[in-house]
Amino acid sequence: MEIKTFEDLIDWTRQLHSHLAKCLHESAGKHNNERASALLDYIARHESLLAEAVAEFEKQADPKVLHTRLYDYLNHKPFTPGQACDARFTTLGFEDIAREIFEFHDQVMDLYDSLIGKAEIEGAKTLLEDLLALEKHEAMQLSSQIGRMRDI
Template sequence: MSYSTVKDILDYSRTLHEHARNLYEQLRDQTQRERVDMMLHLLAEHENTLATSLQSYQQDVSKKVLDEWHQFEPGSIAEALSGCKAFHPDISVDELVSIALKIDDYLIGLYKQVLAETTSSESRSLFSNLVQLEESEKMRTVRAAMSANDW
């Protein structure tokens, strides 16, 4: 296992959200199904919100925290988005939500891992807030998926 700074972890997470957003937007151009298009729009907004939030966190956190080292070896973005290989123009809303939740769960797990290892109170606060952010956005996605049946 290698080590990365908090800045590296935030950059990796932001990039992951940006790639997911781009994938959802590309798929919107290919689908002809209105419910799927609406869910793709919501998921792209979900990923954009998270990417923007990560950028804000990074600007607000002290340099001392950003320079902290943690045991984390970032995998490739392609590996983290491996479920996205299932994307096709006829994908169902349920399949889309499943992929989106896997991305959220991956990052929640990452943040919890770093949170468990960190000793500084500022880092603990940062990663605790990131876990809460991801979990609240995940719940919004689940609620949107449940309401998709009403569209």
């Protein structure tokens, strides 16, 4: 996907979370470890809800901001949705799955954080800050849930 505007960026993020949810759900059904399978299934549901939350940003954001060109994106070379998940999740253990998912979320947050520093339009900066806050909140919630699952 070619990202030229903030609308494209939001759509890319939504697709990323949606693709990850689908992939993790499929991996959960194929994993032979019950604990890892439960983690994959939980994260898949979490990613689906996050994709829906991101889609709401696209619906509610100022159209002027959404159509603003995003020039600095090309310098970051973020991954495509297909790179976010692959067959290895069917063989990873609990801790490795958690580590991979947090690395994924860190990459998205790092991208937003770097773009915030370069945003020249206040509305664009606010949109990016709101998206970053959502990602951080969801990552903390995910971390908390995974911590509880570790204790079981």
